[in-house]
Amino acid sequence: MLSDEDAIETRERPQFNQVRTARIFEEICGRIRDQLASGALKPGDKLPAERELARQFGVGRNALREALRSLENAGVISLGKGAKGGAFIREGTPGAITVALTDLVHLGSVSMEELTEARIFILEFVVHLACQRATDDDFELLERNIDYTEELTRKRLFDERMEATAEFYNLLARTTGNRLIAMIIDSLTDILRSFMKSHAGNRTLDGLIESRRRVLRHLRARHPDAAARELTQQLTSLHHLLTATSE
Amino acid sequence: MLSDEDAIETRERPQFNQVRTARIFEEICGRIRDQLASGALKPGDKLPAERELARQFGVGRNALREALRSLENAGVISLGKGAKGGAFIREGTPGAITVALTDLVHLGSVSMEELTEARIFILEFVVHLACQRATDDDFELLERNIDYTEELTRKRLFDERMEATAEFYNLLARTTGNRLIAMIIDSLTDILRSFMKSHAGNRTLDGLIESRRRVLRHLRARHPDAAARELTQQLTSLHHLLTATSE
DNA sequence: ATAGAAGGATGGTAGGACCATTGAACAATT
DNA sequence: AATTGTTCAATGGTCCTACCATCCTTCTAT
Numbered sequence: 236m237l238s239d240e241d242a243i244e245t246r247e248r249p250q251f252n253q254v255r256t257a258r259i260f261e262e263i264c265g266r267i268r269d270q271l272a273s274g275a276l277k278p279g280d281k282l283p284a285e286r287e288l289a290r291q292f293g294v295g296r297n298a299l300r301e302a303l304r305s306l307e308n309a310g311v312i313s314l315g316k317g318a319k320g321g322a323f324i325r326e327g328t329p330g331a332i333t334v335a336l337t338d339l340v341h342l343g344s345v346s347m348e349e350l351t352e353a354r355i356f357i358l359e360f361v362v363h364l365a366c367q368r369a370t371d372d373d374f375e376l377l378e379r380n381i382d383y384t385e386e387l388t389r390k391r392l393f394d395e396r397m398e399a400t401a402e403f404y405n406l407l408a409r410t411t412g413n414r415l416i417a418m419i420i421d422s423l424t425d426i427l428r429s430f431m432k433s434h435a436g437n438r439t440l441d442g443l444i445e446s447r448r449r450v451l452r453h454l455r456a457r458h459p460d461a462a463a464r465e466l467t468q469q470l471t472s473l474h475h476l477l478t479a480t481s482e
Numbered sequence: 483m484l485s486d487e488d489a490i491e492t493r494e495r496p497q498f499n500q501v502r503t504a505r506i507f508e509e510i511c512g513r514i515r516d517q518l519a520s521g522a523l524k525p526g527d528k529l530p531a532e533r534e535l536a537r538q539f540g541v542g543r544n545a546l547r548e549a550l551r552s553l554e555n556a557g558v559i560s561l562g563k564g565a566k567g568g569a570f571i572r573e574g575t576p577g578a579i580t581v582a583l584t585d586l587v588h589l590g591s592v593s594m595e596e597l598t599e600a601r602i603f604i605l606e607f608v609v610h611l612a613c614q615r616a617t618d619d620d621f622e623l624l625e626r627n628i629d630y631t632e633e634l635t636r637k638r639l640f641d642e643r644m645e646a647t648a649e650f651y652n653l654l655a656r657t658t659g660n661r662l663i664a665m666i667i668d669s670l671t672d673i674l675r676s677f678m679k680s681h682a683g684n685r686t687l688d689g690l691i692e693s694r695r696r697v698l699r700h701l702r703a704r705h706p707d708a709a710a711r712e713l714t715q716q717l718t719s720l721h722h723l724l725t726a727t728s729e
Numbered sequence: 730a731t732a733g734a735a736g737g738a739t740g741g742t743a744g745g746a747c748c749a750t751t752g753a754a755c756a757a758t759t
Numbered sequence: 760a761a762t763t764g765t766t767c768a769a770t771g772g773t774c775c776t777a778c779c780a781t782c783c784t785t786c787t788a789t
């Protein structure tokens with residue numbers, strides 16, 4: 236009995252790929268994405284006008300617009316009005332990731348605690364990678380960022396300071412030479428910043444600047460563990476701050 | 483001289499935030515997302531019908547549909563046809579992340595090398611976390627997955643086997659208890675699987691099963707470094723396989 | 730009881746009309 | 760000659776109406 240079923244399973248493969256009611260706009264998105272994957276379309280290219288595209292695809296303008304809309308908030312194209320308007324293939328940006336993650340937080344599928352925790356872990360090996368790969372130029376950029384942040388602190392420009400603070404992590408992530416990691420860090424940092432802006436006001440952590448200088452010193456000395464420890468400590472206190480805030 | 487400029491800059495703030503022409507559908511998306519963020523809308527809730535929603539917002543059905551479309555491919559809502567159709571708030575899934583990352587690869591902003599590399603690094607600390615947090619049940623699931631994969635290998639069911647193979651990493655990521663990390667791994671694994679399906683055929687790595695059993699043994703012994711080493715080695719050979727394939 | 734037919738609700742698509750914005754060519758003014 | 764204002768065409772943004780396809784419910788005939 237069991238072996239019969241088994242044999243049938245093995246022969247017949249009863250697993251059908253689910254029938255998807257193909258909606259026109261999805262088909263169009265797929266076609267355009269195919270052109271991307273095949274290299275026929277590249278960043279900077281311009282697509283024909285909506286009405287013309289609709290004619291080419293043989294669909295209504297509504298359906299075509301939904302396709303363009305879909306591609307637009309996927310970050311694949313940008314749409315401009317007016318005479319020089321139209322749909323242009325964009326450079327890839329982490330914007331779509333940010334939106335996706337933000338939605339996950341709002342939907343309750345990911346908590347801010349998980350987000351900050353993940354960020355800590357990723358940054359931890361970012362500093363390890365940075366110790367291997369960062370150049371003197373990278374360190375120079377980081378140092379200038381710290382100086383700038385310090386200056387903004389003195390001037391009490393909190394908004395700009397927060398941006399500069401976030402920029403630090405982006406710079407750090409960029410030293411890894413891995414653009415995906417950089418984008419993920421960018422996204423996580425972005426979300427964290429928005430969250431703090433709306434929940435924690437201009438509260439600031441003591442000793443941030445000093446801590447970062449220590450991190451940078453460890454990086455230059457190529458001491459990944461020391462740098463990671465220093466960074467993690469700072470991030471963990473932020474993590475706890477958020478955890479306390481959200482309760 | 484310099485202090486003058488400085489003072490002016492500080493006083494006048496010549497930096498205007500760019501004027502964004504708010505499009506109707508963006509406004510609607512924002513309203514619905516606000517309801518999500520405030521908790522007024524939760525997964526499972528149903529939105530009114532399109533025509534009714536359009537009436538409520540005082541906009542045309544087209545604009546409203548574009549908003550729904552936007553939310554749909556962000557993974558926030560799902561749309562169903564028919565009498566019991568309509569827009570429902572979804573549970574959060576990593577689908578949107580997968581789409582975003584896939585686009586980034588197609589746009590050339592992220593290479594498959596960077597993707598597999600990032601995946602290796604993230605999995606590396608996943609096993610560290612797993613050693614701290616995984617329960618016996620988790621190990622049980624992993625073991626069953628390995629058994630199942632072995633069985634599929636014997637039966638030469640390559641498609642199913644590939645899915646089971648991917649499932650291993652998802653299970654592993656889930657033991658961390660951090661849903662964000664799990665989703666990121668899910669996404670990266672998904673993309674990798676699609677890529678292999680279309681580029682590498684059914685090629686398989688030798689000794690995969692044995693390697694995974696070793697990983698599991700190390701995990702159970704709570705030896706994170708040994709587990710990470712074993713896993714990384716396997717993943718790195720895959721990484722090189724892909725790198726070679728793409729050239 | 731059960732199978733089938735009819736109807737209503739809802740999303741999907743088409744097509745037309747009009748508005749708003751943009752940039753370029755052109756005209757008027759200083 | 761340079762600047763300013765005007766017109767015009769291209770293009771996306773929005774609205775509207777009509778119709779189709781699909782799904783569920785309800786009724787009906789067997």
